Amino acid sequence: MPKNDALINKGVVVIGDQDDKIPSPIIVIGTARGGTSMVAGVLAKLGVFMGDRASHPVYEDVRLSEAFEKQDMAQTALIVKEYQTRYARWGWKRPSIIDHLDEVDALLPNARYVFIYKDILSIAQRNSISMLAEITEGMDRALSQYRxxxxxxxxxxxxxxLVSYEKASAYPEAFLSTLESFCGISPSQEEHQTALAFIDPEPEDYIEATRITKSQGKLLSCDSRRVSGWARYVHKKQHAEVEVFVDDRSVGVVVANEPSPGGGAPANEPCGFTFTLPAGESLSEDASVRARVVNDVVDLGNSPVRVG
Structure with a gap:
């Protein structure tokens, strides 16, 4: 028996006075790793200006956010005035403003808000993957910010x-249609379909772009005693620690701080490493050797290699 559509919980609720049809700023509010990039990206695909320096996959207005976070309210007001002059519809996404809602309201008293809510365990796990954060602390922070x-x-x-991230992922058409109506947007069919396609519950490009452990590097050579190559972090300026595995068994860790060894490594960055096996260990012929940066989830390029 088919379900009554009116009885299906699609996780979208609109509140407040909706009679005022004058275009107003659209503020995306949610906790970090809580779905704000999905909402901001959908708005961008629908033609809403999300900032001069907002780009895929996070769509974050760095210019406006930097002025606001420095408490330079004169500069912040100038940027807002510029946006209001240039764009009929513009939006602002920055997860940290969830802690400054009264200040945002004072700055933009006629704003429309999109509050995105996500399962707190999912948020904490994503922060653990991306930022190495502790799970229960992440859950507690999300709860506090949602309050x-x-x-x-x-x-x-x-x-x-008010939007449930999980329900928006399950019923993307309902979420998108409500968002368009709430914001007073009349997109083309192409814009609507592009926005619909952007709604992805597991966006790999976003995860790759935001995790602090993201690294790059390559295994270059190995003999019976030594393994060498290069490795570096993509998003932070410190020497990477590389863990070496022989036949899937960890045999030790080395810091990649030697001069560039070539092989695709940045020429002027000390990111090379040479790992010498501990006493009593050796690489037998046909042994499998691989390496990855500590806490990363992807092996270095060329892994695994076989001795001989």
């Missing part, structure tokens, strides 16, 4: 759309 949004909604009664 702030509820206090703001109760006190200010803003024009707002």
């Amino acid at each position: 702030k949004t509820l206090r703001f909604v109760r006190q200010k009664s803003p024009r707002a759309m």
Whole structure:
């Protein structure tokens, strides 16, 4: 028997006065790794300006956010005025502003808010993968920030759309259609379909772009006693630690801080490494050798190699 569509929970609720049809800023509010990039990306695909320096896959307005976070309210107000002059519809996404909702409201009193809520364990696990954060601390932080949004909604009664990330992923058409109506957007069919295709519950490019352990490197050579290559972090400036495995057994860790060994390594960056096996260990003929940066999830290029 088919389900009554009206009885299906699609995880989208619109609140506040919706009679005012004048275009207004669209503020995306959520905790870090909580789905704000999905909402901001969808808005961008629908033609909403999300910032001069907002780019795939996070769509974050770095220019406006930097001025706001420096408490340079004069510069912040100038940027807002510029956006309002240049664009009929523009948006702002920055997860950290969830802790400054009253200040955002004072800056943009006529804003429309999209609050995105995600399963707190999922948020904490994503922060563990991307930022090596502790799981229960991440869950507690998400809960605390979500309580702030509820206090703001109760006190200010803003024009707002409350969205379940999980339900938006399960019913993307319902989420997208409600978002378009809430923001007063009339996209082309192509824009609508592009935005729909952007809704992905496991966006690999976003995960790759935001995890601090993301590394690059390559195994270059190995003999019976030594393994050499290069490795570096992509998103942080410190020497990478490389773990070496022989036949899938960890045999030790080495810091990649030697002069560039070539083989695709940056020419002026000390990121080479030479690992000498511990006493009593040796690489037998046909042994499998691989390496990866500690805490990364991907082996270095050329892994595995076989001795001989």
